[in-house]
Amino acid sequence: MGAPVVSGTVVAGRSTKDAIRDAALQLFSTKGFDHSSLREVADAVGITKASLYYHYASKVDLLVAIIEPMFDEVRTQVEGLDEIAHTPENVRAVIRERLRSTLANRKVGALCMRDTVAIVNALGNRYPDLIELHHRTCRWLAGPHADADTLLRATAAMQVLSTAMMSQEIVPDTDIDHIEATLLNAALGVLYPAR
Amino acid sequence: MGAPVVSGTVVAGRSTKDAIRDAALQLFSTKGFDHSSLREVADAVGITKASLYYHYASKVDLLVAIIEPMFDEVRTQVEGLDEIAHTPENVRAVIRERLRSTLANRKVGALCMRDTVAIVNALGNRYPDLIELHHRTCRWLAGPHADADTLLRATAAMQVLSTAMMSQEIVPDTDIDHIEATLLNAALGVLYPAR
DNA sequence: GTCTATATACCGATAGAC
DNA sequence: GTCTATCGGTATATAGAC
Incomplete structure (x- = not known):
């Protein structure tokens, strides 16, 4: 969400990449891997699906x-x-x-x-x-x-x-x-x- | 596949409905429920997806x-x-x-x-x-x-x-x-x- | 790094002929 | 009971502007 970034690390201490991973773990755990879409993961983090693909090459x-x-x-x-x-x-x-x-x-x-x-x-x-x-x-x-x-x-x-x-x-x-x-x-x- | 049928029972002893259930159990067990398509189930039985829907209302x-x-x-x-x-x-x-x-x-x-x-x-x-x-x-x-x-x-x-x-x-x-x-x-x- | 827009593919489910 | 054909929806993944 446009948070200030220094060499890949959000100032708050947790990178967007980590936030995506944590949100995905939460979502996969409750809805299952197949039934969870990357759009839902991106929404949970507050970015778009396309931005997610910048951090991870695939689901x-x-x-x-x-x-x-x-x-x-x-x-x-x-x-x-x-x-x-x-x-x-x-x-x-x-x-x-x-x-x-x-x-x-x-x-x-x-x-x-x-x-x-x-x-x-x-x-x-x-x-x-x-x-x-x-x-x-x-x-x-x-x-x-x-x-x-x-x-x-x-x-x-x-x-x-x-x-x-x-x-x-x-x-x-x-x-x-x-x-x-x-x-x-x-x-x-x-x-x-x-x- | 057009086998002779008497009041819903294939002469061989197992109805198409049972064959669908057994094939689905096998497929769901190996590929998972979400990742198994009804097309695959139908293919395993030897019928089409539309025929499957005659026997079961939904996945x-x-x-x-x-x-x-x-x-x-x-x-x-x-x-x-x-x-x-x-x-x-x-x-x-x-x-x-x-x-x-x-x-x-x-x-x-x-x-x-x-x-x-x-x-x-x-x-x-x-x-x-x-x-x-x-x-x-x-x-x-x-x-x-x-x-x-x-x-x-x-x-x-x-x-x-x-x-x-x-x-x-x-x-x-x-x-x-x-x-x-x-x-x-x-x-x-x-x-x-x-x- | 994030966005909008889209390509491509497959899914569940239905319509209607036979 | 089985078929062909198709609808509507959603998924992953990508292109390209900013």
């Missing part, structure tokens, strides 16, 4: 800007698993680390969880190994030479972690460390059943 | 035909919860029943899970209490006068059950009764933590 580029930081974080974590021995303490540490980044990126995570098909379709072959990264995490959690039952429980444990993305809606007045502790224990309980 | 009507049976099943289960005492045996029975219908409807369930935003948007106000039904289930599982921690664990337990929808991909050679037993115990473990 998919905008989506990538939103989710790439989280994907990179997950990728780094998963690729590091190869060097971590599968001990009970390390399993606990790995789950805790994933839980922390899930909580930190919960808004983007919820978008990916609730609009998976549309996003996967839009990204096409840009992240061909994304699902494989998730499977690798499950396989690492299950441990070497795990049987089918253990692999199923490892997948269920990962599902428990995804509860973190909805935690603000479910228990809004609970502090984040407590949520982390509860879900960590729950996931470990699924992975190592008492009975 | 949303087609979606409803796919998901309504599962929704009705869930609704019946949740509305019956009011009359069930919250005892450990009943909690186990309720989880088992939900697990069974989740497994029975896993293809439709996976569609709803992976394309939530688009489907909720398309349905609009047709099922205004759908999310509330899920919350009621979580609250019943947590029990009367439950604290925030228990409610969070009840939600996580429901997430464990959703693993059933992916079970065929994760452990394809495991029989369904074993999957049911494993996930039932996992969900109970989350709800009643040992530590």
Whole structure:
């Protein structure tokens, strides 16, 4: 909206590019990726669609800007698993680390969880190994030479972690460390059943 | 494609209407609801888009035909919860029943899970209490006068059950009764933590 | 960097012949 | 019940002035 600009940064502290990304995340989260138009995103920011194209080359580029930081974080974590021995303490540490980044990126995570098909379709072959990264995490959690039952429980444990993305809606007045502790224990309980 | 028809039923045993529903489920599951066109559905069946409209009044009507049976099943289960005492045996029975219908409807369930935003948007106000039904289930599982921690664990337990929808991909050679037993115990473990 | 105006394409849905 | 043809709407994306 013609705000004063110094080398690409709005004086207020947030660039137009960032404002577009934030508005798009909000819109994609509520209406879905396919059902959100770039005109709506531009309206939310207070610019026109044509101006938006100055900052992002395409709708998919905008989506990538939103989710790439989280994907990179997950990728780094998963690729590091190869060097971590599968001990009970390390399993606990790995789950805790994933839980922390899930909580930190919960808004983007919820978008990916609730609009998976549309996003996967839009990204096409840009992240061909994304699902494989998730499977690798499950396989690492299950441990070497795990049987089918253990692999199923490892997948269920990962599902428990995804509860973190909805935690603000479910228990809004609970502090984040407590949520982390509860879900960590729950996931470990699924992975190592008492009975 | 002009197959002989007796009172709405193709002689082969499956009506065109059913074929459209099945093709749509397949297409919606892979490409998402918004990104799937009725032209593609019609092409998969071998008819034109106009013929499809003879069987279903709108794209949303087609979606409803796919998901309504599962929704009705869930609704019946949740509305019956009011009359069930919250005892450990009943909690186990309720989880088992939900697990069974989740497994029975896993293809439709996976569609709803992976394309939530688009489907909720398309349905609009047709099922205004759908999310509330899920919350009621979580609250019943947590029990009367439950604290925030228990409610969070009840939600996580429901997430464990959703693993059933992916079970065929994760452990394809495991029989369904074993999957049911494993996930039932996992969900109970989350709800009643040992530590 | 932002604008107006537009090219191009596909969508859901309908009309009407057969 | 299925078809061809088309309407009205909206989407992404671009051209070019300022």
